[in-house]
Amino acid sequence: MKAVFRDGEGHLRNGWKGLGFVVTSAIMAGILMWVWTLLPDAVQPFLPHSFFGFLGVLLVSLDFLYLEKQPLTSLGMSLDRRAGRDLGLGVVGGIVIVGMVALAGWAAGAYHLERAGNAQLASIVKAAWLMLGVGLFEEALFHGYLFQRAIRGLGTRWAQVVISLIFCLAHPFNTAMEVPTRIVAMVTTFLAGWMLGxxxxxxxxxxxxxGVHMGWNWFLSVMGFGVSGKESRGWWTPVFEGRPEWVSGGAYGLEASIFCVVVLCVVIAALTRWKGSAAPETQALPRPEQAPALNG
Structure with missing residues (x-):
């Protein structure tokens, strides 16, 4: 029985660490999001609930790292010039990716955009603030402690598969969607998780x-497309031309468009070839047998 929970070095297995992290984060984030509902209505727009979810995941991450005697920077969380640069590049990258998908759909005659009559700059800024919170929450949850312990336990490739699958299943897919559209949306979400990893x-x-997560969601909302099935209102409103949903994305948004699958495959291929700015993996991430034990 001991071998089920601990490895040959006596360390708690990374799978149990990841499971404990997910369960604890869900509880903590749920509690803090409930606290958000108690805030005055005038305050809630300035403090979106996604920031409370991020705070919950951050607190759990700090607790787990404390037990392992590791700093928060080991998860790739820091406030410095490099972080600001990468965040900005990511936002631009997310906007470019979504723009490519939108352009392909427009060229195929799937829709055209009309300027929204009640578009306001304040709503666009508010959307950016909201999407920053969403990006922080989801990336800290999926590609922070959980992803990195999955890498230690499974290796990089299988960790990508498992976390991308969890990322996909964590997003709601309306059962009323046409089957081809739902399949495309699920494939896109899986590929998006792989890209973010x-x-x-x-x-x-x-x-x-x-940054990529934020730019992606924000530009979708600016153009008036659905964001993972959630309705949004931006500077434009898409008018669909009667093409199949799996081409235009329909009410779900561009993430259910086959063009999104194509563009994401190209981006993933480019990222795979890119050497990046990280230290070699053997230096950046300790091997499983080098990882500190999780002792109470």
Missing amino acids: LCYLRTRHLALPV
Whole structure:
């Protein structure tokens, strides 16, 4: 029984660490998001609930790292010039990726964009602030402690597979969607998780994936497309031309468009070839037998 929980060196297995992290993070984030509902209505828009979810994951990460006697920077979390640079590059990258998908759909005659009559700069800034919180929350949850312990336990490739699958299943897919559209949306979300994992692996920092995540979601909302099935209102409104949903993405958004699959495959191929700015993996991440034990 001991071998089930601990490895040959007596360390708690990384799988149990990851499971404990996910369960504890879900509880802590849920509690803090409930606290958010108690805030006055006038305050809630300035403190989106996604920031409370991120705070929950951050606190759990700090607790688990404390037990392992490791600093927060070991997860690729820091506030410095490099983080600001990677965050900015990521935002631009996310916007460019979504822009390429949107351009391909427009060229295929799937939709055209009309300027929204009630577009306001304040709503666009608010959307950016909201999407920053979403990026921080989801990247800290999926590509922080959990992803890095999965790498230690499974190796990089299998960790990418497992975390990308979890990332995909964590996103809601409306059962009312047409089956081809739902399949495309799930494939896209899996590929997006893989791309974001590569962003971390190439930099060993969460700033780049957070920026890409933020830029991706924000530009979708600015153009008026759905963001993972959630309705948004931006500067434009898409008017669909009757093409199949798996071409235009429909109400779900561009993430359900086959063009998104194509563009993400190209981006993943480019990131795979990119050497990045991270230290060699053998230096950046200790081997499983070198990892500190998780002792109470």
